[in-house]
Amino acid sequence: MSNEDQVGIAQTNVIFEPDRPLFRVQVYHTAELKCCYRTVVNSVGSIWISHPANNKVKKELKLPEYATQNNFTVSGKSCSTLTFEPVHLNDSGFYQCLLTGSLFSHGTYLQVYKPMEKTINLSESTKNKILTAEGVLLILCVIVPSVTLLFKSSRLNELEKKKAKKEEENIYQGLNLDDCWSTYDQIERSQAHGPYQDVGNFKEEEEQIQLEKP
Structure with missing residues (x-):
């Protein structure tokens, strides 16, 4: 074979x-x-x-x-x-x-x-300090953006108030105060003197009183 x-x-x-x-x-x-x-x-x-x-x-x-x-x-x-x-x-x-x-x-x-060998030999106290520093940095990373955002929000509110106040002043600047007071006087007179006569005290011999037009 x-x-x-x-x-x-x-x-x-x-x-x-x-x-x-x-x-x-x-x-x-x-x-x-x-x-x-x-x-x-x-x-x-x-x-x-x-x-x-x-x-x-x-x-x-x-x-x-x-x-x-x-x-x-x-x-x-x-x-x-x-x-x-x-x-x-x-x-x-x-x-x-x-x-x-x-x-x-x-x-x-x-x-x-072959496993990697430690290049830096740190003591336990050093490791604790590093962890503490990392914790502080983490807190700062959370607080700082929040405070910044709060200041920005407060500033925007102030700007909105100033803008609203300025618009209100512009509205009043467009009005004529003399016309406003004249209109106000007319309204007061119309309320003080009614448009109707007192029928009970009407005398034929007295002069005819003209009704005031509203």
């Missing part, structure tokens, strides 16, 4: 389980990668292939002294684990299982990160 036939038989007899696409871990912590598959073949060789982040060529992983590989079978499912204890920054890269020399698992990208 040729090698191509052996590869075809292996491909039809091996089913890979889904891998974890990304595994992110802090440097110097433990990182464990796993690939699982099902097969009807009793013995299938598996090795780990690494694709380092700074290298474009896949190659067989040479396990460092802090990394271990373990193979086991559970409920008809075979798995291979790769454990870094602890993991280093240069262990970042893409990892796959290689079965029977030609079948690759889906693979997992291992991302090793």
Whole structure:
């Protein structure tokens, strides 16, 4: 049987389980990668292939002294684990299982990160002072706009009052006071002298009194 036939038989007899696409871990912590598959073949060789982040060529992983590989079978499912204890920054890269020399698992990208260190070491008293200052600034940010708005509203009210007073003065300036007093006198006379005669005191021999026209 040729090698191509052996590869075809292996491909039809091996089913890979889904891998974890990304595994992110802090440097110097433990990182464990796993690939699982099902097969009807009793013995299938598996090795780990690494694709380092700074290298474009896949190659067989040479396990460092802090990394271990373990193979086991559970409920008809075979798995291979790769454990870094602890993991280093240069262990970042893409990892796959290689079965029977030609079948690759889906693979997992291992991302090793280093946490940011504190650049400023502040004491508790300094932190409390900073929080107090932030609180004062927050109060000022609320009060100052409110006071400004209040002053603007008061100024607008004063301007409205001045405008109304000025319009009232302009109205009175257009009136002739002599005409107003003449009209007022006419109204007073009409109320003081009624338009009717006193019939009880009327005498024929007296001169006829002309009725005042209203």
